[in-house]
Amino acid sequence: MVWKPKWLQRKQPDETTFEDTVSGMNETLLTAIAPDNLTEYDSSVRVGANYTRTLLIVDYDPIQDQNKIQQVTEIPENVSLVHYLQEYNMGEVRTQLVKSIKQNRMKMNTRFADEQTIIESEGQIESASEMLRNLSYRNDKIYLFHTLIHLVASSQEELDQLTTTVKSKFSKIGIIHNPTDRAVDAFRSFLPLNDNKVDELTYKMTNSEAISYFFPFHENEMFSETGLIKGRNMTTGNVVIVDDTNLLNRHEFVIGISGIGKSTYLFANMTNKHMLGRKIITVDPKGEFGRNYSDLGGAWVKFQLKGGNRINPMDLPKISEKIQMEETELGNILLTKISNLLVMFQLMYNSMSDLQEDILSRYIQKVYEEKGIDETTDVNQLTADDYPILEDLYELIARDKQNDPPLYERIRDFHTTLETYVYGIYSELFNGATNVNIDNELVCYDLKEMSNNEKIQRILFYNILSHTTYEIMSGDRQPSEIFIDEAHVIADPKVPKAMEFxxxxxxxxxxxxxxxxxxxxxxxxxxxARDENRNYGKAIITQSVQRLYLPMSEEELKYLEEELGNQFSKEERSTLILKDGKKKEQAGKGIFYTGSKKIKLEVQLNEVTEKLWFEQKSINELTM
Structure with a gap:
């Protein structure tokens, strides 16, 4: 605050305050914005081409539920709420409350008082006493509170239907009255002129805490000037646009049973984010996105037991010239790669002991050394064939069968398991140099052929994610997105480190x-997947600023509530619990979060994305 001398703090004769500008009415302005014609009917007013009706809340339920009030404030834009507040004289309030207490005590003590009268009187006394205490100790204030509900429709029939709907919704909080023969007075009371012409019909004496329930401090819209279209707000009908660059992070979590719209939502996000210029990398266990990626010019990487693609688990990432060496020192990358390989080998061999892990880490380090790779090697000069492969590791361990039998005996069981991935049925998935070019802005890793083998899927998941992570960390920091569908596959309770990754x-x-x-x-x-430190699935969900919960079984929802502490209203639970025979109707409809804000969302695709996804059209067919 800037200090001013007292002579400057005094109001000058020609100075105008903000209050002066809004007091009274500007007749010229009102005339300019007034409608061409206004016609009064018994219970409605036609303003130009629109039909309007202004309803009043004439009485309120004694006990109000904030969730119910929130629901009626989340109504479409053609329904508006107007509140009038008038502070009540505190001396008169105390007098009326004391008078009420005396009257109810007298009512209780008469010989005509029955049990119901006594109970009601006790309730009135308790309520009045509580209000007196609040006035005395909490410095609370009392207001006369008025609520008007203004409806707008394009026809009388539509207005009557809207009136029925609104009365049904607002019956949760009070009694709704249509002021017949005073429709124009009610209409004028709705206008922003601060002139309530029907105040004698609707008022409630209440304190500031109760009044606050009626003001929608929660946000029932998600609309940014820029960003991604997520779908439609089911409560208000408005489009939902989220600019994830303004959020704490761009991470997102999506949950819902099979066939409920999860993949549709993911595909819409993938294509929309790709159009924003972001690199998209997708782990696709069900083989749903690869064809579309290929059609859009992307890389469709298919993992198969025979003749498929492969990423060598022992590859090291190239380092972008834009990344300074102190941030991604090669020694750290090499050591981290060894650590990641140990986790992948634990997924192959769940019974690995700490001693076996220590022995194996030395073997891995040695196999890199034999290829001439250490902390000083410039990996940017290496090709895919310069890195060791699993067969090199297998043969290195096999030497100690003769050279060091006691050491080999400690790791013999793992060596036997590794043979399946080097010479057995999984050899083409893991053993050999990387045989795919993933230098593309759209990359889909298709694991569909392994859909019946969760263990192999889990190992592939981890190999892909660790490879992708260090490609991004050593890259040029261009915006990118990683989509991990069916992420529960990697949640191995026996090896929580995979989910920890x-x-x-x-x-x-x-x-x-x-x-x-x-x-x-x-x-x-x-x-x-959890250990003594944390539940990693829960930690991942908590890290995700955006979350979409689609319909699921009641048991799953209860588990979600218990584990994450989410609390859903009765109406929200109705949206989230899958109903028998209603799967098609509920598809794509759920609860969407950004941080602490949440709305009911219906996923919607634009015309192009819809044709690409549902009709499986080629992009060339749409652009010809």
């Missing part, structure tokens, strides 16, 4: 301009 990705890659979307159809499986 996604948690690590979300914490680290945010600073590398990357957002991560995880999706699952099973809450219980997603939350199954």
């Amino acid at each position: 996604i948690y690590f990705m979300m914490k680290v890659l945010r600073s590398f301009n990357c957002g991560i979307t995880t999706a699952s159809q099973s809450v219980e499986d997603f939350l199954s």
Whole structure:
């Protein structure tokens, strides 16, 4: 605040305050904005081409539920609420409250008082006494409170239908009255002129806390000037646009049973974010997105037991010239790669002991050394064939069968398991140099052929995610998005470190301009990976600023509420619990969060995305 001398603080003769500008009426302005004609009917007013009706709340239920009040404030734009507040004289309030207490005591003590009269009187006395205490100790204030509900429709029939709907909704909080023969007075009371012409018909003496329930301090809209269209607000009918660049992070979590619209929502997000110029990398266990990616010019990487693509687990990422060496020192990347390989090997061999892990880490380090790769190697000069492969590791361990039998005996069981991935049926998935070019702005890793083998899917998941993570960390920090569908696959209760890695990705890659979307159809499986420190599924959900909950079974919803502490209203639970025979109707409809704000969302696609997804049209067919 800037200090001013007292002579400057005094109001000058020609000075005009804000209050002066809004007091009274500007007749010229009102005439300019007034409608061409206004026609009064018994219970409505036609203003130009529109039909309007102004309803009044003439009495309120003695006990109000804030959730019910919130629901009636989340009504479409052609229904408006107007509140009038008038502070009540405190001395008169105290006099009236004391008088009420005396009258009710007398009513209780008469010989004509029955049990119901006594109970009602006790309630009135308790209420009046509580209000007196609040006035005395909490410095509370009392107001005369008026509420008007203004409706607008294009026809009389539509207005009558809207009136029925509004009366039904508002019956939760009080008695609604249509002021017959005073329609114009009610209409004028709605106008922003601060002139309530029907105040004698609607008022409630109440304190400031109760009044606050009627003001929608919650936000029932998500609308940014720029951003991604998420769908339609089911409560208000308005479009939902979220600019995730203004959020704490771009991470998102999506949950819903199979066939309820989860993949549709993901595809809409993928294509929309790609159009914003972001690189999109998707782990696709069900093989839903690859064809579309290929059609759009992207890389469709298919993992198959024979003749498929492969990413060498022992590859190291190239380092972008834009990334300074102190941020991604090669020694750290090499050591981190060894750590990640140990987790992948634990997924292959769940019974690995700490001692076996220590022995294996030395073997991995040695196999890199034999290829001439250490902390000083310039990996940017290496090709895919310069890195060791799993067969090199297998053969290195096999040497100690003869050279060091006691050491080999400690790791023999793992060596036997590794043979399946080097020479057995999974060899083409893991053993060999990387044989795919993923230098593309759209990359889909298709794991559909492994859909019946969750263990192999889990190992592929981890290999892909660890490879992708360090590609992004050593890249140029261009905006990117990672989509992990069916993320519960990697949630192995026996090896929680795999799920922990996604948690690590979300914490680290945010600073590398990357957002991560995880999706699952099973809450219980997603939350199954935990150790003594934390539940990693829960940590991932907590890290996600955006969350979409689509319909699920009642048991899944209860588990979600218990584990995450989410609380849903009765109406929200009705949206989220899948009903028998209603799957098609409920598809794509759920509860969407950004931070603490939430709305009921219906997923909607634009015309092009809809044809690409539902009709499986080629992009060339749409642009010809």
